[in-house]
Amino acid sequence: MKQLNKPDATNANETSGGEELVPGVFLMANSLETGGGERQFAALARSLDPAAFRLYLGCIQQRGPFLDSLGEVAQFRLGGSLYGLRSLRARFRLARHLRRCGVAIAHAFDFYTNLTLIPAARIARVRVVIGSQRQLGDLLSRAQSCAQAAIFRCCDSVVCNSLAAANRLVEQGLPKQQVVVIGNGLPPAAFVEAQPALPRRPGLSRVGMIARMNARYKNHRAFLHAAARIRGSFPTLEFVVVGDGPLRPELEREAESLGLGHQVHFLGDRRDIPAVLASLDISVLPSASESLSNVILESMAAGVAVVASRVGGNPELVAEDRGVLIAPDDSEALASAIECLLQDAKLRLKLSRNAKQFVATNFSLEKSRKCYEELYAKLLAKKGWLVSRG
Known part of the structure; x- marks a missing residue:
């Protein structure tokens, strides 16, 4: 597998042989159960343009009905605590996996993957790191809320699925330019x-x-x-x-x-x-x-x-x-x-x-997919990577 961070590449898009690389995207969810967030995760995974992005999938809890339909999903099980030693080791395993895959984008899809994938992606020096806020955050404990707020400051962007969630993040101090609203998308x-x-x-x-x-x-x-x-x-x-x-x-x-x-x-x-x-x-x-x-x-x-x-x-x-x-x-x-x-x-x-x-x-899936692909391309372009899209 080609590595996206080859030191001898002539530019961000090419290997030393001049071959253009397709940027890899690592999407991660807590689980693949039947909830709304999981359905959106599965829909995005199925709909991303394979000519524009190489897709890798991961989860924390390898369970749920979407596992069978999404192909290979790498698991990174945490320990009993998000902040314990076993969970820390899981983040380093995940960082090694991201380096092996050579991904250019790491996209966490929920609270648990925000606290898992985002630090791992920074350890692995992934070019673009994206978090998600798919709830209002009022159901989190104070410690959880503070931890997520700190993690979001390590992101290039945080995607919210509603204006209400986006406004809540800005009220909590996250810079407005870092927050993006992309609504859920439904298939035809x-x-x-x-x-x-x-x-x-x-x-x-x-x-x-x-x-x-x-x-x-x-x-x-x-x-x-x-x-x-x-x-x-x-x-x-x-x-x-x-x-x-x-x-x-x-x-x-x-x-x-x-x-x-x-x-x-x-x-x-x-x-x-x-x-x-x-x-x-x-x-x-x-x-x-x-x-x-x-x-x-x-x-x-x-x-x-x-x-x-x-x-x-x-x-x-x-x-x-x-x-x-x-x-x-x-x-x-x-x-x-x-x-x-x-x-x-x-x-x-x-x-x-x-x-x-x-x-x-x-709220069509097509509109949602285009918004995500445009966001990926925009953030990569800021890092010197031009995405070829059909």
Whole structure:
């Protein structure tokens, strides 16, 4: 494999023999589970132009459904602590791997890889180092927040997926010129009407929440309590909860205690999200914190009316003519919003049509890919490397 840092190269793009090199990009995620960030990681990995960039992939936890479809993914398991000796050794192993691959760009995709890949890339003297902020950061401990803020100052750029996340970083002192906003991107299949995964019967309405059950901030409890408030008004109404995680047994017990045993269906993890969305009349996300929700984007692309909490980047997606925003942790307001939409099919249709057009225009995978490739090329050009792109 050609090394990008050969000392005898005539310029940044050539070996001593005059052969032009394609810059290598090392993308790294914590894991490859079914969350929104992981889906964006997989989508970017699949879509980068192979004629312009050589792609290498890495992860900390080698698990998740995307492993099978992404080819070779190098693992760099950390020790029990991000700051312990074993984790330090993992960073040096990663630095050696980056040197062997000869990458020109190291791009960390989440909090854990920010603290792992960025220092390793600086040890390996990688030309361009990029961090990511895909959450607002309000769920981090003070120590985690301080560590990430310090690490971000070692980056050439930090990519945020929402204006809310970008503004938060600037407020915390990161130079504005270092922060770039690139929204999530959806593949063309997300906009194609899918066959419903669940049976649609005349008179039946269905409201769903799609979120992993590994964090309380997703606020499944608010959804269940809203369901309990309105179930009596709509005898043929069903509620579905899609996702899995350690909180599932607790949430199932809560549903039973609220008398929702026959109206709430826990479907677990699903790979057919477009088909599940095609089975819904309303998609709900009452999270206490979001940067840019993939579930909201996918719901809008599928033409499903959205009710979401007014937090983070949600208002950037769900304006008044594209969905309904409610205060977080307010199950009464959530119940009222769901009830309003269930009673007004014309309003649901209007909101969903506006939302679908908005997402198709602003959040396609093609647009996201181009933004990343332009960022890579711009940062490399600053280091004297000109990228040949088709």
